[in-house]
Structure formats: C-alpha cells, structure tokens
Amino acid sequence: MTDLLYDADEEALRDSVRALLAAHAPWQRVLTAVDDGDPRDETLWRRLVDQIGVTSLAVPVEHGGVGAGFREVAVVLEELGRSVAPVPFLGAVVATRALLACGETTLLCQVAAAEREVALAVGLATAPDADPPPVTVGPGPTLSGRVTAVADAAPRGLLLVPAGDGLYAVDAVEPAVRYEPVVSLDVTRPLVDIEFTAAPARPVAVGAAAEAAVTEALTAGAALLASEQVGVAQWCLDTTVEYVRQRHQFGRPVGSFQAVKHRLADLWVELTEARAVARYAADRLDAGDEAALAAALAQAYCGPVAVRAAETCVQLHGGLGFTWEHPAHLYLKRAKSTAIAFGTADRHRAALARLVDLPAPPVAQGAAVR
Amino acid sequence: MSDHTADGLRELVAAFLRRHDPGGDRTGFLRARFDAGLAWVHHPPGRGGLGAPAHLQTVVDAAFAEAGAPDNQPRRNSIGLGMAAPTLVRHATDAQCRRWLRPLWTGEEVWCQLFSEPEAGSDLASLRTRAVRDGDDWVVDGQKVWTSLAHRARWAILLARTDPAAPKHHGLTYFVCDMSAPGVRVRPLRQVTGEAEFNEVFLTGVRIPDAHRIGEVGHGWQIARTTLMNERVAIGGRPLPREGGMVGVLARLWRERPDLRTGGLHEEVLRAWVRAEAARLAALRLRQLVAAGQPGPEGSAVKLSFAELSQRISGLEVELRGAEALRHDDWTMRRPAEPDLLGRTATYRYLRARGNSIEGGTSEILRNIIAERVLGLPAEPRVDR
Ligand SMILES: Cc1cc2nc3c(=O)[nH]c(=O)nc-3n(C[C@H](O)[C@H](O)[C@H](O)COP(=O)(O)OP(=O)(O)OC[C@H]3O[C@@H](n4cnc5c(N)ncnc54)[C@H](O)[C@@H]3O)c2cc1C
Numbered sequence: 001m002t003d004l005l006y007d008a009d010e011e012a013l014r015d016s017v018r019a020l021l022a023a024h025a026p027w028q029r030v031l032t033a034v035d036d037g038d039p040r041d042e043t044l045w046r047r048l049v050d051q052i053g054v055t056s057l058a059v060p061v062e063h064g065g066v067g068a069g070f071r072e073v074a075v076v077l078e079e080l081g082r083s084v085a086p087v088p089f090l091g092a093v094v095a096t097r098a099l100l101a102c103g104e105t106t107l108l109c110q111v112a113a114a115e116r117e118v119a120l121a122v123g124l125a126t127a128p129d130a131d132p133p134p135v136t137v138g139p140g141p142t143l144s145g146r147v148t149a150v151a152d153a154a155p156r157g158l159l160l161v162p163a164g165d166g167l168y169a170v171d172a173v174e175p176a177v178r179y180e181p182v183v184s185l186d187v188t189r190p191l192v193d194i195e196f197t198a199a200p201a202r203p204v205a206v207g208a209a210a211e212a213a214v215t216e217a218l219t220a221g222a223a224l225l226a227s228e229q230v231g232v233a234q235w236c237l238d239t240t241v242e243y244v245r246q247r248h249q250f251g252r253p254v255g256s257f258q259a260v261k262h263r264l265a266d267l268w269v270e271l272t273e274a275r276a277v278a279r280y281a282a283d284r285l286d287a288g289d290e291a292a293l294a295a296a297l298a299q300a301y302c303g304p305v306a307v308r309a310a311e312t313c314v315q316l317h318g319g320l321g322f323t324w325e326h327p328a329h330l331y332l333k334r335a336k337s338t339a340i341a342f343g344t345a346d347r348h349r350a351a352l353a354r355l356v357d358l359p360a361p362p363v364a365q366g367a368a369v370r
Numbered sequence: 371m372s373d374h375t376a377d378g379l380r381e382l383v384a385a386f387l388r389r390h391d392p393g394g395d396r397t398g399f400l401r402a403r404f405d406a407g408l409a410w411v412h413h414p415p416g417r418g419g420l421g422a423p424a425h426l427q428t429v430v431d432a433a434f435a436e437a438g439a440p441d442n443q444p445r446r447n448s449i450g451l452g453m454a455a456p457t458l459v460r461h462a463t464d465a466q467c468r469r470w471l472r473p474l475w476t477g478e479e480v481w482c483q484l485f486s487e488p489e490a491g492s493d494l495a496s497l498r499t500r501a502v503r504d505g506d507d508w509v510v511d512g513q514k515v516w517t518s519l520a521h522r523a524r525w526a527i528l529l530a531r532t533d534p535a536a537p538k539h540h541g542l543t544y545f546v547c548d549m550s551a552p553g554v555r556v557r558p559l560r561q562v563t564g565e566a567e568f569n570e571v572f573l574t575g576v577r578i579p580d581a582h583r584i585g586e587v588g589h590g591w592q593i594a595r596t597t598l599m600n601e602r603v604a605i606g607g608r609p610l611p612r613e614g615g616m617v618g619v620l621a622r623l624w625r626e627r628p629d630l631r632t633g634g635l636h637e638e639v640l641r642a643w644v645r646a647e648a649a650r651l652a653a654l655r656l657r658q659l660v661a662a663g664q665p666g667p668e669g670s671a672v673k674l675s676f677a678e679l680s681q682r683i684s685g686l687e688v689e690l691r692g693a694e695a696l697r698h699d700d701w702t703m704r705r706p707a708e709p710d711l712l713g714r715t716a717t718y719r720y721l722r723a724r725g726n727s728i729e730g731g732t733s734e735i736l737r738n739i740i741a742e743r744v745l746g747l748p749a750e751p752r753v754d755r
Contacts, residue, residue: 004658005659241745241747253748256749258738265741266737268671268745269740273675276651279651301648352644356621356643358621360631360633361628361636
C-alpha cells in the first residue's frame with residue numbers, strides 16, 4: 001500500500017538537514033548572498049554533500065550510493081524549500097535519474113562520491129512531455145546550439161545534453177561550452193543560458209533509450225519539486241501564523257479577525273492535501289508504478305498551493321511583507337518560478353487528461369461544436 | 371500495540387466463515403461477527419473488536435465481501451456507526467456498551483442525533499432542552515430540529531441542559547434517549563430536495579433512566595466533542611478508490627458523452643479531478659496518521675474539502691448536461707434512509723450537496739476550528755462567556 005507518512009529514517013534525515021540549514025543557511029545569510037550577486041552557496045552545498053551525503057541518496061548501493069530512494073530525496077527537498085537554500089540539489093537529482101535510466105554506472109559512482117557534478121541541460125521550464133531543446137550533432141561527436149534558463153549547472157561540471165536522437169555527456173569547459181548568467185526571477189535559484197559551439201560530446205544513450213531517460217528525469221523533477229513546494233508553503237504558513245498572532249491592530253491580534261483566520265485555514269487545508277500529493281509522487285517514483293500520473297498530479301496541484309501560500313504570506317504581513325529586507329519575497333519568487341518549472345499546472349492537467357482518459361473536446365472546424 | 375497482522379486477520383475471517391454460513395440467517399451471522407471481534411477490529415475485545423490497528427478493518431471487510439457475506443448496510447445507520455458508536459466506546463460504561471453496541475453495529479437498531487435546536491445550531495452549547503433529575507430518572511423537555519433519521523431511529527444521542535446556572539459549556543449532560551418513549555414526537559421536515567431525511571423532534575416530559583446517562587453530569591460538552599470530531603471524519607472520510615466519489619460520476623459522464631464537451635468545461639473538469647484526487651490522498655494520509663487513535667481537529671479538513679468538492683462537482687455536472695438538466699426527476703415527499711446520490715438525476719445531487727457545507731458543522735465553523743485548534747490563532751472576542 002502507498003505509505004504517505006514519513007518513516008523513522010526519513011524523520012531522522014529531516015532533523016539532520018534542518019539542523020544543518022538552521023546553522024548555516026538562515027535567511028539573513030541567503031539574502032546577503034543574493035545582494036552580493038552570487039547566491040550559490042558552495043560551502044553549504046559541500047556540507048550537505050559531505051555531512052548528509054545528499055548526492056548519494058538516490059544512487060543504488062552497488063554504485064557506491066546509499067540506495068535510500070526518492071522518498072528520502074523528497075524529504076531533503078522539503079527542507080531545502082523551507083529555507084530557500086541556494087544549492088543545486090534538485091538539478092543533481094534530475095541528472096541522477098537520467099544516469100540511472102541510461103545505466104551509466106561509472107558516472108553514478110562519481111556522483112555518489114561527489115567527485116562529479118552533473119546536470120541535465122534542458123531549460124527549467126521543460127515539462128516531461130515537451131520536445132528537447134534544439135541542439136544539433138556534428139560534425140563528428142560534437143554538439144552545437146543554445147539551451148536557455150538551465151538550473152543547477154555547475155561551472156566545469158558535466159552536462160547531459162539531449163541532441164539529435166541521443167543523450168550526450170559534455171564537459172562544461174570554455175570556449176566550446178559557455179554559460180551566460182540569467183537574471184532569474186527566483187533569486188535563490190540561479191539560471192544560465194548555455195551556448196554549445198562544436199563541443200566535444202560522448203553519447204550515453206541513443207534513440208528510444210535517450211528519449212526515455214530524459215522523460216524519466218523530468219518526471220522525477222516534476223514529482224520531487226512538489227516536496228520543495230510543500231516546504232516553501234509550510235514556511236510561509238508557519239511564518240504568517242506566527243506573525244498574525246503577535247501583530248496587533250484595533251486592540252486585538254490581527255490573527256483573531258475571521259477574514260484572516262479563514263484565509264489561513266483554507267491554506268492549511270490545501271497544504272495538507274499538497275503534502276499527501278507530494279508524498280504520493282515520491283512514493284510512486286520509488287515504486288515505479290503510476291509515476292507519470294502521480295508527477296502530473298503533483299505539479300497540477302502543489303505548484304499553485306505554494307504560490308498561494310507565498311502570496312498570502314506577503315499580504316498578511318502588510319507593508320512589512322512588501323519590503324526587501326523581509327524574507328517573504330524570497331519565497332514568493334521561489335514559489336512562482338517553481339510553478340513554471342517542469343511545466344505549468346495547465347500543462348500537467350493536459351497530461352492528466354491523456355493519462356486518466358478525460359479527453360479534450362475536438363477543436364471546432366468551421367461550424368461550432370455545440 | 372497489538373500483534374495483529376493483515377494475514378492473521380484474514381485467517382481469523384476464514385476460520386469464522388468455516389463456522390458460520392454467510393448464506394444463512396443474516397442477523398445471526400452479523401451478531402456472531404460482532405461477538406468474534408470482527409465488527410470494528412480496533413475496538414477493545416467485548417466491544418466488537420480485537421484491539422487491532424484500525425487500518426486493518428478494510429482487510430477484514432474485504433475478506434467478508436469476497437466471501438459474499440452480508441454486510442451491516444452501514445449507510446442505513448450512518449449516525450449510529452459514525453458518531454454514536456465511537457462516542458459510546460470512549461465514554462460509556464461496560465454495561466451500556468453491552469446493551470447498545472451490538473444491535474447498533476448489526477443495524478437492528480438505528481440511531482439518530484438530538485443535538486441541534488431552533489435557537490442553537492453552530493452555537494450548539496447554547497441549547498435549551500432541559501433535563502431535570504427525578505428519582506432514578508431524568509425528565510426531558512424541549513425541541514430539537516434537523517434531526518436526520520429520527521423517524522427510523524430506536525435510540526438517540528441527546529445533549530440537554532442539566533444546570534442552567536452553570537456557564538453554558540458546563541451545564542450540559544449527554545444522554546441516550548429511547549425514541550419509542552412516551553413524549554417523543556417526530557415530525558418530518560421537508561428539505562430543498564423535496565424529501566425529508568430530517569425531522570423536528572418534540573420532547574415533552576420524556577423520562578430517561580439515569581442508567582442511560584453517558585459520562586458525568588455536566589460533562590456533556592466534552593463528550594459531544596468526541597461525537598462531532600467523529601462526525602466530520604464520517605462525512606467524507608470514507609476510504610475510496612480513485613474516482614470513487616462524486617468525481618467518478620462526472621468523469622464517466624465526460625467519457626461517455628463527447629457531444630457535451632467544451633473547452634472551458636474540460637478545464638474545470640480537470641481542475642475538479644485534480645482537487646478530488648488530492649483530497650482523497652489527504653484523507654488516506656489522515657487515516658494512516660490516526661490509524662490507532664481518535665480523530666483530532668485535523669478531521670475538519672477532510673469534511674471541509676468534501677463539502678466544497680461535492681458542491682463544485684455536482685454543479686459542474688448540471689452545467690455539463692446543459693438543457694438535459696432543466697428536468698428534475700421527482701419532487702415527491704419521501705422519507706429515504708439515506709440520500710440516493712447515484713440513483714437520481716444530476717439536479718438531485720446538486721441540490722443535496724448544498725447541505726454538505728451545513729450538516730456536521732458549517733464550513734465557516736470548520737474554518738474557525740482549524741484556525742483556532744490547529745493553527746493556534748486567537749479566538750474572536752465573544753460576548754457570551
Ligand atoms: C442535511 C442536514 C442534516 C442534519 N442532521 C442533523 C442531525 O441529525 N442532528 C442534529 O443535531 N443536527 C443536524 N443538522 C443541523 C446542523 O448541524 C446545523 O444546521 C448546523 O450546525 C448549523 O446550524 P444552524 O442551522 O442553526 O445555522 P446557524 O448557526 O444559524 O448559521 C447560519 C449561518 O451563519 C454562519 N455562522 C454561524 N456562526 C458563525 C461564526 N461564529 N463565524 C462565521 N459564521 C458563522 C453559519 O456558517 C451559517 O452560514 C443537519 C443539517 C442538515 C443541513
């Protein structure tokens with residue numbers, strides 16, 4: 001049966017990640033890094049990799065990983081969402097899923113041992129059923145083309161690039177591979193546009209296998225992003241509840257006004273549902289059963305909930321919530337951009353329509369349909 | 371924790387079925403099933419259970435269903451099973467449980483809930499029905515309203531005021547009232563759908579033996595809270611497969627009638643499907659969470675979503691059917707044991723669903739409960755305390 005709870009190992013993992021983030025990634029530090037123009041926190045990332053072993057969680061034991069599975073990965077993402085920590089974990093997980101699908105054992109071992117940082121070179125907004133970016137192959141084993149708005153691509157890391165009818169491994173070294181930083185809506189998730197100019201490449205999968213690897217990787221991204229969204233939404237709700245309990249106007253806490261209470265009660269209900277949906281998505285990913293359906297459900301539901309949570313957080317903090325020095329905007333920007341990442345809710349509803357047989361009406365041609 | 375497992379319980383059911391013919395006397399079979407502790411496996415032994423984890427009930431029910439055994443027709447006694455039973459198990463004496471639980475579970479005795487009054491709905495604790503001690507009895511006078519199933523019930527859970535001088539939440543006592551006692555008068559109350567599931571109940575000099583009091587005198591409110599929390603889980607918290615509820619009706623209609631499809635409604639059908647599946651998973655998660663214990667205020671979320679969804683989905687179905695839905699099937703005044711949600715027209719579903727956000731605590735009250743008891747937000751200033 002689908003287990004939608006957190007088991008003891010998962011709770012222990014959550015505790016250690018939360019403690020580490022509380023010590024090393026308080027929002028003040030995140031905001032300062034944003035102000036300094038480079039939010040990516042290398043030291044924090046090293047700690048997560050070395051102390052928690054986050055990159056080895058989803059790698060099977062025989063390839064040097066922990067073999068814990070995606071349910072645990074989801075718990076880490078929830079905590080990372082809760083602290084909007086600027087680390088490239090989501091991208092690492094997506095790439096790991098692609099490597100698993102391709103049976104790239106050597107690379108998996110390197111990922112598990114944190115010797116190699118790998119990212120899938122597709123735009124963050126790419127849905128699991130979308131077409132790959134226009135990168136061309138040749139002459140010889142080289143790639144050329146441009147991929148925009150890629151998250152979590154490490155400088156000098158390894159890129160997995162869908163091109164032609166294959167999936168290729170490319171070392172991100174200049175001048176053949178050039179990163180152009182993007183001014184990102186989500187200030188805590190840096191993006192780059194990547195330009196390939198006859199970049200030397202090695203095929204890791206071709207044909208249907210390559211296509212399946214990319215689809216599975218993006219499905220995992222969509223499914224697991226839901227946990228990050230739950231973490232974002234939980235922070236927004238907790239922080240808002242705390243604030244409206246102590247903020248007084250008209251001689252009483254603003255949290256005693258029913259307009260405020262009911263808005264937060266509705267948000268809590270939605271968050272309760274989003275958590276169940278996110279757990280379901282992670283669980284189905286591990287089970288390898290209904291993973292596509294659960295991922296589409298996750299992004300059709302959890303993205304909008306995170307956005308509403310962040311918007312509510314800003315609104316109920318009043319003027320304070322609209323200021324740069326209050327962290328609410330970090331969560332708003334994270335939430336709104338995750339609602340686009342791996343495909344919008346609308347795109348995932350369309351995927352569900354196919355998966356659960358609720359077909360769209362035929363497009364009217366000439367005469368009105370009804 | 372008990373050491374019961376799914377396999378162990380399946381074995382118990384198999385052994386039970388070897389001793390009792392599922393095709394034989396229905397009542398005898400159900401009574402024996404209760405006595406064997408296979409009615410509510412999480413109840414203590416002697417009260418219809420085995421002290422097993424609650425989630426294993428579905429295993430037991432499935433095993434009986436597979437064998438073609440008769441069930442206790444749970445929807446005919448929803449208040450007894452969903453509200454009275456969990457309250458009795460928690461607060462009643464052994465003797466009271468022995469008298470009431472078995473016929474309740476088998477469906478031999480139907481129950482109703484005498485809580486709401488004309489002047490006390492959301493503000494239930496302000497109720498005025500009086501119970502005055504007289505020797506070994508209590509004498510009850512007052513009026514209740516919107517009482518579902520009162521016309522079929524043998525017993526009622528009753529909340530009455532025993533101390534008018536005490537602050538309103540402290541002056542209440544919880545009783546079990548015999549609906550066949552002299553002085554109990556039940557009048558049908560017709561509802562939006564044309565039928566009458568509920569009633570007005572007039573109580574005039576009704577004598578209730580003190581042995582039918584549940585819990586201490588003056589503790590009625592705490593006990594009623596057990597009933598109300600269970601009510602919210604009972605309404606909308608049933609385990610369902612995907613598309614098991616009202617959304618299934620809508621999805622099937624969409625599949626079977628391509629001629630009704632439009633782009634705008636497609637979008638709404640998909641959104642409703644997504645929300646219904648999210649609510650279903652949340653209810654499943656809540657059941658896993660409270661597998662062994664009592665439902666907390668979190669159950670309010672399940673009831674709140676259920677009401678919202680059933681209204682939205684039934685409204686959508688009416689719109690989707692378009693001109694067809696200008697026709698209703700029947701306005702005849704009937705006295706159904708349960709709403710016939712699947713057997714009637716979409717218009718009936720639409721109208722009946724309006725009650726979902728009123729019965730068992732209105733949606734506004736549930737939001738207050740979530741805000742105050744789950745989120746810990748301050749209560750509104752009130753003038754009645
Ligand atoms: C189909 C159906 C079956 C029922 N069955 C039973 C039964 O078997 N037994 C039984 O005892 N009762 C039963 N009821 C009664 C039900 O519990 C009450 O109708 C309900 O609690 C609301 O009370 P009320 O009708 O007095 O409305 P009121 O309490 O008068 O409410 C009127 C409106 O004001 C709102 N409101 C009230 N207080 C607040 C507040 N503090 N904040 C914000 N809004 C507020 C309400 O949400 C509602 O919209 C049934 C009702 C229905 C519809």
